[in-house]
Amino acid sequence: MAECCVKCGHPHVVKNGFVAGRQRFKCKSCHYQFTTEKLERGKPLWMKLEAVLLYISGLSLNAIAENLDVSAQAVLNWVRDFARANIEKPEPGKVVVVELDEFWHFVEFKKNRIWIWKAYDRDHGQLIDWELGNRDCETVERLLERLAQWQVTVYCTDGWQGFESLLDEHPDAYHVATKTETKAIERNNSDHRHWFARFKRKSKVVSKSLEMVDLTMALFAKFRVNGNIELLRNWKLSLLA
Template sequence: MLATTLACPRCQSTHVVKNGRIHNGRQNFKCKACGRQFVQYPTKKVIGQETRNLIDKLLWERLSLAGITRVIGVSEQWLQTYVNAKYEVTGRQVEIEEKKRGGLTIQCDEMWSFVGNKGNKQWVWLALDWKSGEIVGCYVGNRSGDGARGLWQSLPSVYKQCAVCYTDFWEAYEQVIPESRHRAVSKKSGQTSLIERFNCTLRQRVSRLVRDTLSFSKKLDNHIGAIWYFIHHYNSSLLV
């Protein structure tokens, strides 16, 4: 208990204790009555657009949110709120140039991830255009036929109508891909090597997808948002 008469700004209780320090070294306090955390004599810090643009770029790299706060000097609470808002408005459909109907080939694969704990598995289903290298489909869900169906529904219409689809032998693909255009192949064939390589890229660039990590997602919406945020960046980088 503090010897001073410091009062909580929310409930005015004086039952206040020290609770570590914030990112800039100032003493942080916590109200035992309502749980509010605060600093004495706070100064409002305006986060400029230049800093926000830098954060946007850092989110494309393998940095945890805690790491970004240490580099940039913003609070974890502000950054989490900023990231939540950004991922909420991130589109869940691919944005690619219109494709002609003939000669389309895609490679499909699924990769394991989790949210909250490793018991809550979330499989990331992906489809890649063999010619352009673009990610043309993505779905996050279970590894059953529902997951494969979600991936199929995420594809632009031209791919669902015309593309030849190369996958591994996972049976869920057979439930949704037309038999005449489905090619189940082994990894040794090299026919799914591009999407497998992208899986590695995704794990290297999105920290919450690393198999053994402290940066895992706590919320499914943010997990999905982070994946799509990187996919949009990856596809746009292919056009440069």
């Protein structure tokens, strides 16, 4: 029998039935009911990892919730928490060719467009950085300020006029403005829209916050470009073994 009440500390407690197979007690002083063993709450870790895997594989939050028989809010929390813990960008180093490009998305409604500007390291096949904002020079400048930490030899872009004026401020790197030199990042954009439901051009999935767009970018970079989804899949399987 429990020695004392876990709430008020009174020593007079009596047995009061069972809950989830555990003995329940009742305090005769404050009438608080409790068990001496902590009940396990929440879903298992393997299920949360399965939700992240399905998200990275192109399912919407609602579709994942239906498959796992949980709420869409629970899936959102799992994906968001996992992504927050795994935001990872390559450490600045020396690269020869960096391709710059952008594609549009929207938050809450289609007229509220945002632009995702991306920097792709052609030599190592890595997405090294990105920036969310408008289709303007200020947004690109924020990205270029971080890219200044890299030893970039050549920037390859399309013919957007803003690139020429902005890259003139980076005399250490040569600028090539032609779509024939941005094929790698265009393929990356295609993969981006393929692997995540929220980025598909024709989709019922709607992004409701910039944070989830940015966190999804982090998942895409880590598990679909710079890394391998098999690492996550093997981790989940090890929990089931």
